[in-house]
Amino acid sequence: xxxxxxxxxxxxxxxxxxxxxxxxxxxxxxxxxxxxxxxxxxxxxxxxxxxxxxxxxxxxxxxxxxxxxxxxxxxxxxxxxxxxxxxxxxxxxxxxxxxxxxxxxxxxxxxxxxxxxxxxxxxxxxxxxxxxxxxxxxxxxxxxxxxxxxxxxxxxxxxxxxxxxxxxxxxxxxxxxxxxxxxxxxxxxxxxxxxxxxxxxxxxxxxxxxxxxxxxxxxxxxxxxxxxxxxxxxxxxxxxxxxxxxxxxxxxxxxxxxxxxxxxxxxxxxxxxxxxxxxxxxxxx
Amino acid sequence: xxxxxxxxxxxxxxxxxxxxxxxxxxxxxxxxxxxxxxxxxxxxxxxxxxxxxxxxxxxxxxxxxxxxxxxxxxxxxxxxxxxxxxxxxxxxxxxxxxxxxxxxxxxxxxxxxxxxxxxxxxxxxxxxxxxxxxxxxxxxxxxxxxxxxxxxxxxxxxxxxxxxxxxxxxxxxxxxxxxxxxxxxxxxxxxxxxxxxxxxxxxxxxxxxxxxxxxxxxxxxxxxxxxxxxxxxxxxxxxxxxxxxxxxxxxxxxxxxxxxxxxxxxxxxxxxxxxxxxxxxxxxxxxxxxxxxxxxxxxxxxxxxxxxxxxxxxxxxxxxxx
Numbered sequence: 001x002x003x004x005x006x007x008x009x010x011x012x013x014x015x016x017x018x019x020x021x022x023x024x025x026x027x028x029x030x031x032x033x034x035x036x037x038x039x040x041x042x043x044x045x046x047x048x049x050x051x052x053x054x055x056x057x058x059x060x061x062x063x064x065x066x067x068x069x070x071x072x073x074x075x076x077x078x079x080x081x082x083x084x085x086x087x088x089x090x091x092x093x094x095x096x097x098x099x100x101x102x103x104x105x106x107x108x109x110x111x112x113x114x115x116x117x118x119x120x121x122x123x124x125x126x127x128x129x130x131x132x133x134x135x136x137x138x139x140x141x142x143x144x145x146x147x148x149x150x151x152x153x154x155x156x157x158x159x160x161x162x163x164x165x166x167x168x169x170x171x172x173x174x175x176x177x178x179x180x181x182x183x184x185x186x187x188x189x190x191x192x193x194x195x196x197x198x199x200x201x202x203x204x205x206x207x208x209x210x211x212x213x214x215x216x217x218x219x220x221x222x223x224x225x226x227x228x229x230x231x232x233x234x235x236x237x238x239x240x241x242x243x244x245x246x247x248x249x250x251x252x253x254x255x256x257x258x259x260x261x262x263x264x265x266x267x268x269x270x271x272x273x274x275x276x277x278x279x280x281x282x283x284x285x
Numbered sequence: 286x287x288x289x290x291x292x293x294x295x296x297x298x299x300x301x302x303x304x305x306x307x308x309x310x311x312x313x314x315x316x317x318x319x320x321x322x323x324x325x326x327x328x329x330x331x332x333x334x335x336x337x338x339x340x341x342x343x344x345x346x347x348x349x350x351x352x353x354x355x356x357x358x359x360x361x362x363x364x365x366x367x368x369x370x371x372x373x374x375x376x377x378x379x380x381x382x383x384x385x386x387x388x389x390x391x392x393x394x395x396x397x398x399x400x401x402x403x404x405x406x407x408x409x410x411x412x413x414x415x416x417x418x419x420x421x422x423x424x425x426x427x428x429x430x431x432x433x434x435x436x437x438x439x440x441x442x443x444x445x446x447x448x449x450x451x452x453x454x455x456x457x458x459x460x461x462x463x464x465x466x467x468x469x470x471x472x473x474x475x476x477x478x479x480x481x482x483x484x485x486x487x488x489x490x491x492x493x494x495x496x497x498x499x500x501x502x503x504x505x506x507x508x509x510x511x512x513x514x515x516x517x518x519x520x521x522x523x524x525x526x527x528x529x530x531x532x533x534x535x536x537x538x539x540x541x542x543x544x545x546x547x548x549x550x551x552x553x554x555x556x557x558x559x560x561x562x563x564x565x566x567x568x569x570x571x572x573x574x575x576x577x578x579x580x581x582x583x584x585x586x587x588x589x590x591x592x593x594x595x596x597x598x599x600x601x602x603x604x605x606x607x
Contacts, residue, residue: 110301110304114301114304114305115308116538117301117302117305118309118579118583119538119541119542119579120538121541122545125560125561126312126313126564127312129316129564129572130315130316132317213431217435218542221433221435221542221545224549224550225549227561243439246447253439257435257436257440258436260433261431261432261433261436265431268427268431269427269431
């Protein structure tokens with residue numbers, strides 16, 4: 001297949017980019033760069049390749065490269081936490097629904113369907129409002145914005161991964177080896193843990209990568225709608241903050257946009273890659 | 286399809302609908318901040334109680350929901366809260382009349398443009414499967430499908446709007462005011478939302494068409510001496526398009542969300558602006574009606590596609606009916 005030919009190059013590119021982002025997120029502070037929210041009044045709205053500011057600065061004099069590196073921590077942090085929590089909770093609910101069947105399955109499936117009947121962005125908007133402070137004068141008064149985003153996005157990810165886990169677990173609960181395990185008197189809990197969970201994990205992982213991409217995009221969208229993290233703190237809020245100046249300092253918007261696009265591309269590639277590997281494996285079993 | 290199947294589909298539809306709207310009511314009621322103290326911050330207790338009763342906020346959530354549902358079903362979306370009581374504010378329907386057509390037009394343009402572009406593209410790729418052209422397009426589409434719509438929108442706004450100065454990047458012109466200006470204002474938003482859909486649709490259609498091309502009836506048709514294009518359009522396209530339909534329905538949700546964001550990027554002041562403004566000002570009733578409307582629309586669209594299956598592929602109907 002065409003896919004097989006392009007796998008090595010694409011995989012190296014995607015892994016390389018993600019490794020760069022993860023390293024930046026973890027060790028970004030060690031780099032000899034200005035702090036991401038340091039005003040540099042000498043260099044306001046500097047273009048790219050200005051000495052001292054390789055990627056330029058925005059109209060506040062914030063260094064764009066530092067912003068991207070700091071944004072990696074915020075954006076990836078939010079995405080990874082929300083997806084891991086979502087996978088843990090959603091995965092557990094989905095597998096329980098598939099294995100217990102009956103009313104448990106009906107209730108959980110109904111919960112997934114109800115959540116999925118509201119488009120992601122709209123649901124996240126409402127959830128962010130629910131978890132935000134009551135005080136309109138001081139909207140960031142109560143919880144940190146990042147925490148509100150993580151909680152809201154986790155609620156959005158749970159039904160997505162839950163439904164996938166349920167569908168995947170259903171195909172495994174009917175397999176002969178599960179029947180054998182049941183007939184030799186294995187406990188339900190150990191059947192779940194040893195036979196079902198390990199087989200559901202790969203498809204959960206595949207969709208998890210895609211979901212991480214979606215979370216990054218939704219976080220960017222929320223920033224554009226004005227309910228993201230504090231201005232400039234994540235990739236999304238960097239471009240949201242600067243998009244009004246697109247005609248004057250385009251690099252401050254286009255660089256974070258490109259970084260988001262590359263990251264989502266890499267995450268989608270991983271998701272696709274894992275899915276192909278699963279298909280391969282399952283056709284051999 | 287037998288009527289029993291249709292009935293059970295409808296029953297499930299109504300159940301989910303009631304649960305979704307109730308969940309929205311619940312979420313909106315637990316929103317922090319209450320409208321009464323936002324409207325009349327320095328009022329006495331009596332004045333507050335009076336306004337609260339007038340806005341219908343003094344009842345428990347179940348009563349509140351039932352009252353709202355009755356109004357919603359009869360087409361009354363309620364009014365924006367105003368300090369003068371329920372009747373004083375602008376009606377939500379009036380605000381929708383202003384903003385909703387913009388969003389709906391945008392989504393119609395996006396769907397039409399995406400389908401018109403992706404159907405020939407997908408069939409061409411399947412017809413030339415594994416050729417150099419197919420691989421190049423496939424890889425390009427994979428990349429394009431991953432770029433968030435706002436990144437495409439901002440990129441297009443910069444290149445086409447700012448650098449080349451060909452098209453406006455901000456504002457909306459109604460169709461009735463000037464057709465040419467209307468289409469000019471909609472080109473960039475439509476393109477921003479279409480790129481991802483074209484990529485998704487044509488890749489799906491490619492896979493399905495490749496599968497259909499291997500069927501016996503295609504071999505049969507080509508051995509009868511029918512031309513390739515006749516076979517592709519008359520025999521292959523229809524059975525290959527069911528996944529495309531599902532995908533169009535599933536993508537409706539992300540299209541609605543995408544439209545909300547792209548409208549903001551290009552300042553179209555559509556439904557998305559109405560929703561975000563209502564949330565920012567704690568307009569419970571408006572938020573509730575607007576989100577419910579989105580959910581109903583999204584679910585109806587999915588229901589419609591479910592029923593359309595039978596029309597597109599008669600095999601589905603006979604399987605289900607049997």
